[in-house]
Amino acid sequence: MSAVAFEGVTKEFAGGVRAVDSLDLVIEDHEFLVLLGPSGCGKSTALRMIAGLDDPTAGVVRIGDRIVNDVDPKDRDVAMVFQSYALYPHMTVRKNIEFPLDARKLPHAERNTVVQHAAEVLGLAELLDRKPAQLSGGQRQRVALARAIVRRPSVFLMDEPLSNLDAKLRVQTRVELVALQRSLASTLIYVTHDQVEAMTMGHRIAIMRDGMLQQVGPPQEVYDRPANQFVAQFIGTPPMNTFHAVASARGLEVADGAFAMVDGWAREPQDVIGGIRPEHLHLESLAREAPDGGALVVATVSMVEALGHERHVHCRMQNDDSIIVRVAASDPYPTTGEAVALRADAEHVHVFSTETGQRVALA
Amino acid sequence: MRESALAYAMLAPSLLIFGAFVFFPFVKNFSFPFYQQSTASGFGTFGKAAPPKWVGWQQWHEVFTSRTFWHSAWVTVQFVVLTVPLGIAFGLLLAVLAHQRLRGITIFRTIFSSTVASSAAVASTIFFSLIGTESGLWKLRIHGHALLDDKTWALPAIALVSVWQSLGLSFIVMSSGLQAIPDDLLEAARVDGASSVRRFRRVTLPLLSPTIFFAFVVGSISAFKTFAEIDLLSPIGKETGGTSLLAYQVKRLAFESESRNGQAAIFAVGLFAIVLLLTLIQMRLERRVHYGR
Numbered sequence: 001m002s003a004v005a006f007e008g009v010t011k012e013f014a015g016g017v018r019a020v021d022s023l024d025l026v027i028e029d030h031e032f033l034v035l036l037g038p039s040g041c042g043k044s045t046a047l048r049m050i051a052g053l054d055d056p057t058a059g060v061v062r063i064g065d066r067i068v069n070d071v072d073p074k075d076r077d078v079a080m081v082f083q084s085y086a087l088y089p090h091m092t093v094r095k096n097i098e099f100p101l102d103a104r105k106l107p108h109a110e111r112n113t114v115v116q117h118a119a120e121v122l123g124l125a126e127l128l129d130r131k132p133a134q135l136s137g138g139q140r141q142r143v144a145l146a147r148a149i150v151r152r153p154s155v156f157l158m159d160e161p162l163s164n165l166d167a168k169l170r171v172q173t174r175v176e177l178v179a180l181q182r183s184l185a186s187t188l189i190y191v192t193h194d195q196v197e198a199m200t201m202g203h204r205i206a207i208m209r210d211g212m213l214q215q216v217g218p219p220q221e222v223y224d225r226p227a228n229q230f231v232a233q234f235i236g237t238p239p240m241n242t243f244h245a246v247a248s249a250r251g252l253e254v255a256d257g258a259f260a261m262v263d264g265w266a267r268e269p270q271d272v273i274g275g276i277r278p279e280h281l282h283l284e285s286l287a288r289e290a291p292d293g294g295a296l297v298v299a300t301v302s303m304v305e306a307l308g309h310e311r312h313v314h315c316r317m318q319n320d321d322s323i324i325v326r327v328a329a330s331d332p333y334p335t336t337g338e339a340v341a342l343r344a345d346a347e348h349v350h351v352f353s354t355e356t357g358q359r360v361a362l363a
Numbered sequence: 364m365r366e367s368a369l370a371y372a373m374l375a376p377s378l379l380i381f382g383a384f385v386f387f388p389f390v391k392n393f394s395f396p397f398y399q400q401s402t403a404s405g406f407g408t409f410g411k412a413a414p415p416k417w418v419g420w421q422q423w424h425e426v427f428t429s430r431t432f433w434h435s436a437w438v439t440v441q442f443v444v445l446t447v448p449l450g451i452a453f454g455l456l457l458a459v460l461a462h463q464r465l466r467g468i469t470i471f472r473t474i475f476s477s478t479v480a481s482s483a484a485v486a487s488t489i490f491f492s493l494i495g496t497e498s499g500l501w502k503l504r505i506h507g508h509a510l511l512d513d514k515t516w517a518l519p520a521i522a523l524v525s526v527w528q529s530l531g532l533s534f535i536v537m538s539s540g541l542q543a544i545p546d547d548l549l550e551a552a553r554v555d556g557a558s559s560v561r562r563f564r565r566v567t568l569p570l571l572s573p574t575i576f577f578a579f580v581v582g583s584i585s586a587f588k589t590f591a592e593i594d595l596l597s598p599i600g601k602e603t604g605g606t607s608l609l610a611y612q613v614k615r616l617a618f619e620s621e622s623r624n625g626q627a628a629i630f631a632v633g634l635f636a637i638v639l640l641l642t643l644i645q646m647r648l649e650r651r652v653h654y655g656r
Contacts (some may be wrong), residue, residue: 053550076558086551090569099565103556148557 002154009059034202395628454533479531540574
């Protein structure tokens with residue numbers, strides 16, 4: 001049993017900086033959870049509290065059934081991969097991988113077998129006698145992984161382990177890490193600020209901001225139903241369009257038109273923040289009615305970005321809010337300065353409170 | 364062309380000073396051993412000097428077959444062996460203590476590094492008042508007389524003064540070495556299950572080896588050249604040879620005896636050879652104790 005739980009955990013550093021604020025989060029046994037957030041959101045501090053490298057100021061950290069607040073890192077049965085890989089520069093790859101086993105005084109023969117196996121799994125067998133300085137970034141990252149897996153810990157902690165790799169290697173390693181977690185059947189808590197990693201790797205994503213948990217859930221759920229405006233804009237590339245609007249029976253009214261909503265707005269008209277992802281917006285000819293009889297919004301094209309597989313059409317609405325529309329590369333697209341009509345998929349229109357930024361339930 | 368002329372012009376003042384006070388005496392020192400100065404023509408005399416007499420390799424032979432030179436060299440080696448490892452060990456111990464994240468630790472760091480502000484003369488004066496005489500503040504007596512007057516204990520006592528005086532620098536060097544070790548390596552070792560002793564032995568110490576090596580070489584060079592402590596603290600030992608280090612012998616031969624500055628120059632050359640050898644060893648081995656990251 002190697003579930004990990006934060007129960008009301010707060011971490012305050014000297015000077016009153018609150019890195020983690022009343023965190024309640026349960027990571028299930030064998031789960032791959034991604035802690036996602038911008039720099040300084042407290043995700044690494046949360047990870048370090050599981051490892052025992054930082055002590056909580058308040059609250060309880062559990063690993064399995066044990067409260068580990070006062071348990072030494074070496075007795076927590078966790079392994080950690082650091083962003084810098086933290087390889088011992090004076091030791092060979094073999095000695096690096098062996099270090100955790102050595103510290104646990106595993107018999108020599110058994111140690112050799114385990115190291116050899118880990119090296120083969122991660123494609124390091126040829127590199128065992130090299131020093132870290134003689135390895136590429138990707139190879140160093142594998143050594144760090146090998147060092148973590150040889151102990152067969154119940155919980156793996158990874159702090160932005162792919163951030164030092166180039167884009168191509170990152171994609172490849174991402175896939176390998178997911179496969180590795182499956183084969184090890186361990187709990188894995190993975191810290192990143194990269195939302196693509198979060199979306200593609202984790203069973204669930206926990207999004208943090210300013211030390212506070214914003215939302216936790218499966219990637220698609222977080223993408224489809226963001227709990228607040230911050231999550232909505234943090235997940236997705238390009239991020240969700242947000243704009244000032246009035247929610248009314250017509251839908252989301254902006255200066256020159258409205259975006260339809262599935263069930264309309266049954267309450268009194270209200271100032272809100274509207275949210276629509278770029279792929280849920282469509283460009284229509286100004287001369288035509290919306291094909292489904294829905295509402296349209298008039299806007300002016302300010303820029304068109306061609307990405308090869310698609311285009312991002314940046315438009316400016318008449319209330320001066322800008323909005324991005326994703327257009328497939330094969331579809332017709334407008335030119336800069338052209339006036340266009342925008343239509344939204346009614347089922348993908350989000351509404352957030354102007355006061356709190358929280359999602360407003362429409363039904 | 365104009366640019367290089369300007370460069371030489373700007374270098375000229377330094378070259379002049381270095382030339383007059385470093386390069387010229389350095390080269391000149393190699394010629395002294397081949398001449399015998401006549402009486403009253405040594406460095407310390409200002410009378411009209413008679414022309415020096417060419418004696419060839421005779422003085423080299425005299426010095427290198429003399430008991431004085433080899434005894435002095437042996438005493439110097441003893442002094443180096445006593446001071447350098449102790450200085451490094453104490454400096455490292457204090458640096459490790461001061462590396463803890465504790466409230467008020469900066470006060471201790473200041474105290475630990477404070478001896479760097481004292482000179483050998485100040486350190487000697489302080490310790491002379493403590494152990495210099497039988498009635499010194501510590502009232503230390505050995506074989507019926509003051510520590511510094513004892514043939515056996517004078518050298519270790521002076522070595523201790525030297526260690527104390529250089530402790531501040533050793534502490535600063537070791538502290539900077541410790542601070543250069545990335546925190547995440549030690550954190551990784553903690554998570555990997557290493558105890559604090561194991562972390563120190565397997566991670567900290569190996570990563571500190573370039574710093575220790577540097578401190579060892581620089582400390583050895585400095586210890587080989589020790590002069591002030593001997594001159595100030597050892598009124599009897601230096602005469603009887605118990606604390607007569609090479610650098611002190613250079614001064615004694617050149618300024619305190621008649622017509623022996625040729626021999627003094629040979630002692631200086633010997634000292635130079637040792638320091639040069641140490642520097643070469645450092646340059647040669649430096650790369651081996653550095654780890655690429």
